[in-house]
Amino acid sequence: MLEELEVKDLGPITQARLTPASGMTAITGETGAGKSMLLNAIGLISGAPAQSARVRPGKESSWAQGVFSLDEGAPALRLVEEAGFEPEDGQIFLARSVPEEGRSRSLLNGRTVPRSLLGQLSEYLVTIHGQSDQLRMASPAKQRDFLDSFAGDRLELEAYRVCWQQLQELETKLAKLSDQQAGAIQQADYLRESINRIDRVDPQPGEDESLKEQRERIEHAAQITQAVTGALAALDSTQLDVDIDAPSVAGLIGQASQSLASAGVSGLFEESIERLHSMNADLSDLVFNLSQLIDPDSQEGDLDKINARIHDLEELKGRWGPTIEDVLGWREQAQFDLEDMDASPERLQALQEECDQARSAALQAAQALSVKRAAAGKALGEQVSRELAALAMAGAGLQVRVRQRAAADLDAHGLDDVAFLFTPFPGSPQLPMGSSASGGELSRLMLAMELTAAQAKGTSPSPGHSRPKSKKSPESGGQLRPAPGERMTFIFDEVDAGVGGKAAVELGKRLAQLAQSAQVIVVTHLAQVASWADRQFVLAKTTGQDAASTSVEEVTGIQREQEIARMLAGSESQTSLDHARELLASSRL
Structure with a gap:
């Protein structure tokens, strides 16, 4: 879970520190205030390519750091330890420095590391659902991983991987022996x-x-x-x-x-x-x-x-x-x-028979996995389609297609080609996910998918969409809730594009539901969405002698009511303030 985000000299932001809530955090502000720079900062510490053009004018470099808490046994913790690091009080510090000229510098707990390590760690820590980031889920491999997580097919997947590994080892031995056979004859x-x-x-x-x-x-x-x-x-x-x-x-x-x-x-x-x-x-x-x-x-x-x-x-x-x-x-x-x-032909024949048996076992395991995926794919599509209707996308739908390849095309993941086909509006043809909708529609589709996955597991999904077992929280009436450090951080941008009225309220409610089992950070222009947040930060422009800059402040109490009122009516009149208080009071699960 992201406990703190610090940004310095990135775009219009001179200095900013955010401490997101463990549940839902809203980031609001006027258009052009620099909300996207906070997402860029998270992208930097997640190993995204650096752009020196985003360094604040007149500054030598920009800098971003995220502090994440990890629970014992978390996949990210194992990766950190394998890299030779130890968490400090259960926390790791991911930082990135981007100079005006030259290469960026990646750091883990204050020590320089390859940028690729930040990317590997972020796979277990952060999922960004923004206009450009949706393309990652367009990958067939990502879609297959998501489906496997939803299907809960860990046992079938592990059984297949064991068979596949054995088959690979035997085929390697057979190929080696076959290559040697010609030389052996000579x-x-x-x-x-x-x-x-x-x-x-x-x-x-x-x-x-x-x-x-x-x-x-x-x-x-x-x-x-x-x-x-x-x-x-x-x-x-x-x-x-x-x-x-x-x-x-x-x-x-x-x-x-x-x-x-x-x-x-x-x-x-x-x-x-x-x-x-x-x-x-x-x-x-x-x-x-x-x-x-x-x-x-x-x-x-x-x-x-x-x-x-x-x-x-x-x-x-x-x-x-x-x-x-x-x-x-x-x-x-x-x-x-x-x-x-003279005995090697017999050994070759025996090894060939072992390979045939191993391939037969792998095919059997792959078919069992395929059956589980097909059933889960149908359920996933139906549940996501229902969620989309509640997110002001009536008539939109998701179909998860699972097709078996020929037995000869067996690979490390089984026999299946998995494809997520999205219908953004009634009458639209089914198109591959990632090339069939706007950024806002895709963000809502991803929200619907994450909600469906969380509901299926009773906990929040990870990048591979498998999550450690959660613990029951007495305060939640026995509802499954992950322990601290297990919560994945989901970041949504443009999820509210083209949404308003009752649909906006429902969108905020869905984000708040996801925040029960995951950390959710949403960049939004809608008061109906922001009102559901546990914590709200406002980005505001300030004009100085040299250049305009952006400040980042958490708003609480009357300040938050004023910000919600501004988002509702563009003013802080008594009517808009009353409406803001009413909205905040009603935005509770």
């Missing part, structure tokens, strides 16, 4: 071809090194044979198939052993002879090993085949190595990955 083909390639080569651990050694022996066979032959000729020529007269090591060792044994001295050369025998045994073993190296069978091999095999192994190592062991390890992991990929 990857599976690659793994399959790679595994087949490795299997065709069939590498064995250490095979590449063994083949390289074999190749080296074959390539150097002549040098190896020459070296071994020379060594054997020196060590034991008997192992060679050639006649060699030169002594060999084996022969010389044998001669040395025989020479020592021929001495015939027992035990003298026994140790030496044993050592010579041992040397001869080692030599024999060495000669045998060397002789194997010149075995023709050990020198044989197809060098081309060996090189081809080494090439195949090197190719595998270059792609999946760097070693044969790494290649074999990669092949084993690739087999596991391939088996996992």
Whole structure:
């Protein structure tokens, strides 16, 4: 609820402070006094675009501030806390400074914030029903939200949103998996071809090194044979198939052993002879090993085949190595990955079935929501039409059309296209709301809609037209009345355009009825409307040395009677004063 509005250097207003009533407040004054500037001030603190041309001439900037009280648990309070602020004694301060040149500055509790935050907060705090502001309700989304509030379909709406959210999550997973499927097929083909390639080569651990050694022996066979032959000729020529007269090591060792044994001295050369025998045994073993190296069978091999095999192994190592062991390890992991990929079509099919089930559940929930909306739309249209008749718009009417789209056009809000069609006078075609009436007619239509919504809920609607539960007021005989801080602020401008006489009285009465459950601020030229207000402020022109300015004063007692008399007859004669007193006395619910 708006507890205080302060304005400085905005248009003709030099300085003004208003403390609206919690119920109904009337703002009156002569034409051109600047009543619209108060609405502009509220628009500024609600995040509306700033216009530097409205800064008072000769001043560097204009400034507006609204003090709002919030109840615990209010949506606006949660938004304030999410932005990192704490209310002061249950109040928040929304302010806007507009310089003569440059950008405006938005403040929340004295700290600079984005202008968008003021706009978000105002959605929960203020609804302006003026000529330009009616266009907001022309939005199909706003109309749908209003209808949902009137319908009281919170449970159906929440059930649908749960189904819709689940459907969105599953469809996102399905789309992601489907996108991956093409890549997965290519990857599976690659793994399959790679595994087949490795299997065709069939590498064995250490095979590449063994083949390289074999190749080296074959390539150097002549040098190896020459070296071994020379060594054997020196060590034991008997192992060679050639006649060699030169002594060999084996022969010389044998001669040395025989020479020592021929001495015939027992035990003298026994140790030496044993050592010579041992040397001869080692030599024999060495000669045998060397002789194997010149075995023709050990020198044989197809060098081309060996090189081809080494090439195949090197190719595998270059792609999946760097070693044969790494290649074999990669092949084993690739087999596991391939088996996992081969199961993905089944997962895709299972996920598709889950999506189908979720869509079916969402459609069912959307249809239940649509039934509730259609019934509420009919009731809303009928009740608003009755209210319009009481507001001097006999023959005017509102039709709420709820049409279901095709199942394929399901969206976050269900299946319904909601349209408010307004007939401003008998014989007029039904036209979309917002493009079919004057500002005054639209203001009265909005009043009728807000009254209908409040009557349906027993409390005042919010911007989304849902309201926290209200408390019973003993003073109201048990009538539902919202607790302090829960009251939405409705501002009506031009609601009295083209209205007079008895219809004006009925208009004031309807505003006062709405003010039982919401804070109502009305800018009016009609005494029959202003007389219903709990508090009245008058804007008056004053002429100074530099420029004309506007003062804003609350009127009470005799001053209010005089203002009502002026609005009735343009004078303060005794007759008009008597009429004013009578009007004020009769303007009570």
